[in-house]
Amino acid sequence: MDTPPFIGELAQLIGVDVLDVHSDNVAADAGAVSAAVPGLASVADGADSTMDRATDGYEGESATALAENWQGVGGGLRQTAATMNVLPPVVNGFASVASAAKVAEITQLVSLASVMKAALGAGAVGAGVAASRMAVTRAAVQRIKHTFERGVATRLTPAVDRITLRLEELGEKAAGPRGGLGNPALAGAGGRVSPYAGRLPETAAGAERGGTRMGMRWGKKDETGKFHGDLPRTTNDMTEKEKRRIQKDLEDSIRTREEEEAWLGHSDAGHRRRMEDERKALGMIKEDFNEQ
Amino acid sequence: MSSESGSMHPRSGDDLVERISLQPADDAVVGQAANDLLAELSAGYPVENIGRLLHSDDDVCVSTGTWLLSELGDRAGPMMGEMPALLAHPLRQVRFFAVEVVLMNAGSQHGAVLAQTLELSRDPEAAVRWKVLRFLAGATVAQLAAGAEQLPAGAVRELTEWLISQETGQVDPREVATRLGGHDPTTRLFAAAAAARLAGSDRALLERAAVAEDEEIRSFAAARLR
Numbered sequence A: 001m002d003t004p005p006f007i008g009e010l011a012q013l014i015g016v017d018v019l020d021v022h023s024d025n026v027a028a029d030a031g032a033v034s035a036a037v038p039g040l041a042s043v044a045d046g047a048d049s050t051m052d053r054a055t056d057g058y059e060g061e062s063a064t065a066l067a068e069n070w071q072g073v074g075g076g077l078r079q080t081a082a083t084m085n086v087l088p089p090v091v092n093g094f095a096s097v098a099s100a101a102k103v104a105e106i107t108q109l110v111s112l113a114s115v116m117k118a119a120l121g122a123g124a125v126g127a128g129v130a131a132s133r134m135a136v137t138r139a140a141v142q143r144i145k146h147t148f149e150r151g152v153a154t155r156l157t158p159a160v161d162r163i164t165l166r167l168e169e170l171g172e173k174a175a176g177p178r179g180g181l182g183n184p185a186l187a188g189a190g191g192r193v194s195p196y197a198g199r200l201p202e203t204a205a206g207a208e209r210g211g212t213r214m215g216m217r218w219g220k221k222d223e224t225g226k227f228h229g230d231l232p233r234t235t236n237d238m239t240e241k242e243k244r245r246i247q248k249d250l251e252d253s254i255r256t257r258e259e260e261e262a263w264l265g266h267s268d269a270g271h272r273r274r275m276e277d278e279r280k281a282l283g284m285i286k287e288d289f290n291e292q
Numbered sequence B: 001m002s003s004e005s006g007s008m009h010p011r012s013g014d015d016l017v018e019r020i021s022l023q024p025a026d027d028a029v030v031g032q033a034a035n036d037l038l039a040e041l042s043a044g045y046p047v048e049n050i051g052r053l054l055h056s057d058d059d060v061c062v063s064t065g066t067w068l069l070s071e072l073g074d075r076a077g078p079m080m081g082e083m084p085a086l087l088a089h090p091l092r093q094v095r096f097f098a099v100e101v102v103l104m105n106a107g108s109q110h111g112a113v114l115a116q117t118l119e120l121s122r123d124p125e126a127a128v129r130w131k132v133l134r135f136l137a138g139a140t141v142a143q144l145a146a147g148a149e150q151l152p153a154g155a156v157r158e159l160t161e162w163l164i165s166q167e168t169g170q171v172d173p174r175e176v177a178t179r180l181g182g183h184d185p186t187t188r189l190f191a192a193a194a195a196a197r198l199a200g201s202d203r204a205l206l207e208r209a210a211v212a213e214d215e216e217i218r219s220f221a222a223a224r225l226r
Helices: A005-014 A023-042 A044-055 A061-073 A075-081 A084-095 A100-147 A152-173 A200-210 A240-264 A269-291 B013-022 B027-042 B047-054 B059-071 B077-087 B092-105 B108-122 B126-138 B141-150 B155-168 B173-180 B185-197 B203-209 B215-225
Strands: none
Touching: A240 A269, A240 B092, A240 B126, A240 B215, A269 B027, A269 B059, B013 B027, B013 B047, B013 B059, B027 B059, B047 B059, B047 B077, B059 B077, B059 B092, B077 B092, B077 B108, B092 B108, B092 B126, B108 B126, B108 B141, B108 B155, B108 B185, B126 B185, B126 B215, B141 B155, B155 B185, B173 B185, B173 B203, B185 B203, B185 B215, B203 B215
């Protein structure tokens, strides 16, 4: 199955693997999204009942998870609707690869990604506003994190945490003067910025360069707080975004490993060597940034 | 990041297991070989072959094998059968890294192993309790529920069920705060996990945990607040 451009784009944006394909759920996904999105876009306040209808066709665990999660996120859904102008195309793309139970989570991720991109476009003020909105979204994401079984959730939520943390850091440096929802660049009618506008050619070029990326070339930090998987040995062919992501992952990982070492009072030889290798990889990336 | 381990040709996974088994006292050899083996595992070397290290009489081999499993993230599933022995191992670093393997690989069918992990919340070693706290904060509700089902009636089971209720029921932040300041260290540990799980909507609880009397809780909370 081809990976829709939106998928690779969003996955790259948040620094995760492309979602797993669950071919059995493709038809159900498409049905859920087409039922849910129009209702959400036009009537945010009636979103709960819209989701009820959207889940009518499901049975079993995934339906329960989706329905429960949707109830749990509550206001998060309405908040998501503020960025709904970018949701339909993205969700339609996701629908071809994501399972039904994950639609709610993806919606949140799209919202986060949208806020993040819009904030970058809006400069420091936008970052402050985005950070305020993140406080709302964090609660929803936190609940999602513990609602779904392992799989996509475990791969995506660490990335969401990173995005949220970064936005909070930005927010601390530049508090928004108008509060959370007042920024027209993020939520105002007619003034919203689609984070995906104009980005498809870049995505297509990326796809040509690297082909369909069903997996990352390098490892990443997972929910253990450590970088697991192959360490980069070169920054060649690494995008700026990837470099920043790997740098942050490695910094976090080394910090976690140092904590572990402190608790155990020592490190086994393998762990020590791994820490050395991660420090080298981090140094390489930092050096690369310095040379630019 | 595979290397050539000092030879002209990369070593196979079997060679690397052999090398660690034969020279466990040589840190330079083990450090290099373990990381080369990790690369081999990432490239498809069967994780089951680590069993030779886990079943060794040598502590370094067992410890290195467990560490390797923890470095595999969610790809150590085939070795879940080894977890009961590793979680009960006398070496604390083995229990320490085994907890992480459980976090990343246990499903609802691994209730007994999850229960054993939850019991380690009362491990005599603070390092292990610190790792278990990270487990409690990161485990899915399904993992916690599967573990709780297998726990005998008692404090750990009650605390696990309480932690689950923080996800599925009405949350009372005051109760979490009260438990953080309670007399029982295991209760405080679970309360700290609840604080971490609720941090998305209420960081005040985590801030309170950061001044708890237990070093493992303070350290954990401070790191989460960074």
